[in-house]
Amino acid sequence: METEQQPIDPDIEPYLIASFCAASSPAVPAAAELETAPIIEAPPVSAWTHLGQEVLAGVQTLVSAAVYATLIVTFGFQVARVDGLSMAPTLEDHDRLIVNKLVYELGDPRPGDIVMLYYPLNPEKMFVKRVIAKEGDTVRIVDGRVYVNDIPLRDDYVPAEFRSHDDWGPQVVQQGYYFVMGDHRNNSSDSRHWGPVPKKYIVGKVKVRWWPLQDAKIF
Secondary structure (H helix, E strand, O other), rough: OOOOOOOOOEEEEEEEHHHHHHHHHOOOOOOOOOOOOOOOOOOOOOHHHHHHHHHHHHHHHHHHHHHHHHHHHOOOEEEOOOOOOOOOOOOOOOEEEEEOOOHHHHHHOOOEEEEEEEOOOOOEEEEEEEEOOOOEEEEEEOOOEEOOOOOOOOOOOOOOOOOOOOOOOEEOOOOOOOEEEEHHHOOOOOOOHHHHEEEEHHEEEEEEEEOOHHHHHOO
């Protein structure tokens, strides 16, 4: 038996189709809220811990400075102080100097150099003197006037009142030795009294007077 189909009202057909599609489609969940990771705060640093860190950093700095200073003194430069007036007026008592110890590892002392050396009669002491003559040179002193290889030494750095009036030599400086004198000729113990100095006793060349500051000078 045939059933009679009721016609669908064209005005409500779109709404029925839309309702059917909505019912047949799976429900779309609402956008989930973003979860944020909890913020973990670092535990507070105590005052003692902070102080310990600062002390450790200071100790490390001091140790590093000591190592660098040791390397510089051992292999390169040395700070020295003048005791006495044997090099006056060029150097005065208590002047502070910087001595280049490396220069004579690469070359030889030259006449005119101001050097720091071990006292030959007591190597525990150190002197500062000026190189006057090198190995092979003949040194002679007549009434305080110095001659090297019979040529008068140009020593305008010695004031008249600091000159001596002694006689010495002539003597040839032996191989590997140097003749040294103080600029204060009448107040200096030097090669006139204890002979030439072996090169191994010459520590280095005086390069800078850094104290007193007003008299600072590069030699």
